[in-house]
Amino acid sequence: MTIRTILTSTLLLGALPALPAAEFKANDYGAKPGDKGNNTEAIQKAIDAAAEAGGGTVVFDEGLYPSGAIFVKSGVELHLDEGVTIQAIQDDDLFPDRPTRVAGIEMEWPAALVNIYEESGAKITGKGAIDGNGSYWWHKFWGEDGESGMLKGYRERGLRWAVDYDCKRVRALAVYDSKDVEIRDVSVLRSGFWSVTVTYSEKVVVDGVKIRANIGGFGPSSDGVDIDSSKDVLVQNCDIDCNDDNICLKAGRDSDGLRVNRPCENITIRNCITRSGHGMLTLGSETSGVIRNVTVENLTALGTSNGVRIKSARVRGGGAENIRIKGLKMMAVKNPIHFELNWYPAYSYPTLPDDVDPDEIPRHWKVMTTHVEPPEKGIPLVRDIVIEDVVATGADRAIHANAYPEKPIRGIELKNVTIEAKTAGEIANAADWSFEDVTLRTVDGKPVKLDNCEGVEPPAPGELSAEAWQKSVDEVDKADADAVQLGVGVGSEDD
Secondary structure (H helix, E strand, C coil): CCHHHHHHHHHHHHHCCCCCCCEEEHHHHCCCCCCCCCCHHHHHHHHHHHHHCCCEEEECCCEEEEECCEECCCCEEEECCCCEEEEECCCHHHCCEEEEEECCEEEEEECCCEEEECCECCEEECCCEEECCCHHHHHHHHCCCCCCCHHHHHHHCCCHHHHHHHCCCCCCEEEECCEEEEEECCEEECCCCCCEEEECCEEEEEECCEEECCCCCCCCCCCCEEEECCEEEEEECCEEECCCECEEEECCCHHHHHHHCCCEEEEEEEEEEECCCCECEEEECCCCCCEEEEEEEEEEEECCCEEEEEECCCCCCCEEEEEEEEEEEEECCCEEEEEECCCCHHHHCCCCCCCCCHHHCCHHHHHHCCCCCCHHHHCCEEEEEEEEEEEEEEEEEEEEEECECCECEEEEEEEEEEEEEEEEEEEEEEECCEEEEEEEEECCCCCCEEEEEECCCCCCCEECCHHHHHHHHHHHHHHCCCCCCCCECECCCCC
C-alpha cells in the first residue's frame, strides 16, 4: 500500500456519519452534579434513551458527576461542555469485567469509565473532562509510597510479568470492536491505567484530546493513546502528559497475539505534543500481528523519555513495517531513536516459579506461559522505516538499535536528521541502513558503536560542549511552560 493510499483513506475519516441533533439532558434522567453520589444509572438512561430514539446528543448541566462505567451506544454523541466532568468512583464493583484485550492478551478486564463497546457511529466530544480519579488503582499497583503495592509482592515471587494483568485497573476511556467513532476535544485526566484505548476497531478519529495522567501523583502504566490491532485510525492535535508511552501502537503478544494475528494498520498521527512519558511514538511491545502502514507528521516531544521507540521481544513475533515519520522536534528527550527488540526480560519472558502449581494458575497465566512454536516464529521483524526532518537537542544517546542475528533491523532510512547528545549510541544486528544529511553532535565525540551490522555506516559525530548540551536540557522547561495542569472539579482524588 502506498503512502498516498494510506493518507487518502485516513483523511476520509473526517467525514464520518452525522448524528441526529436531538438532545437528551442527563439531568432530566436523574443525574445530579456534586462531589458525592452515583450518577451511573442516570447517565446510562440518557444514553439509552438517545439510542432508542434513533440517535442524539447527551448533554449535562455544568458540574462534577461521579459515576461508574457508562456505555455510549451507536448513533449517540456524549457531549461534555467545558465545566462538565465525569469522574470515576473508586469502587471496583462499578466497573464490571468484559471480554477485551489488555497488553496483548485476550481476557476479562474491568470496563472503562467511558466505553464505546461493539458500537458504530458513536461520538465523545466537548471541552469537558473524563476524570479517571486514578489514585486508588495507582496505590493498588505500587502502594502509596511507590514500593508496597502488588508490584513489590509479585517481584519478590518472580512474577513481575503477571502483575499488570492481575492488578486490574480501570481505564478512563476505551473503544472496543467498534467503527465510525469520534473522540474530540475532551480532556482525559489521571486514568487508573491506560488513558485512551482503541482496540479491534476501524475508522476512528482522536482529535484535540488533552491527556493529563499525573495530576496528584504518578499513574503507573498511564499510557496516553493506545491503538491496538485497529485500522484506519487518525490521531491528531493531541497534547499528552503521562507516565508511560504517550502514543502507542500495538498488535498482540506472544502465542495469543499470533493466534489472533490481527494487524494494526493504516494509522496516521500528526500535529501532537508529548510531555512527560516514555515514548513520543512507540511501536510495541505487542507486535505479534504486525504494525504496518503508519504515517507520522509534525510531532513535538518536550522531556519525553524516548522519541521514536520500537520495543518487542524474542517471543512476540510479527514486527513493524512500512513506517513513514517526518517532521519531529525533540527537546531533552533522552533517546531520540530507540529500537530494542529484547525489551524488559522480566516482563517479556514469563516463567512459573517452582512453588507455583501449573494446574492451579489463572487462565491468562496459562496463555502467557504458552511457548511460541517453532521458536523462530517468535522473532520479530522490523523493516522499511523512513525517519526524516528531525531535530533533537539535549539527548543522552542519539541512537540505540538492537535486534537478532536471524532477523536484523533492515531498511532504515534517516534523512535530514540532526541530533545533539551526550553520546552517539550503538546499533546491533542491523542491515541496509542509509544516512542522508544526518548530523550527530556529541559531548564525548565517540562514534556510533556497531555490532554485527552490514551496510550500516552512520556519520562520525561532531563536537558539542557539555555547556551547550546542558543549555538545551534547560530550555525544555521554558518550552513546557504551557502544560497547565487541569482542574478536576470539586471532587477529591480520594473520594
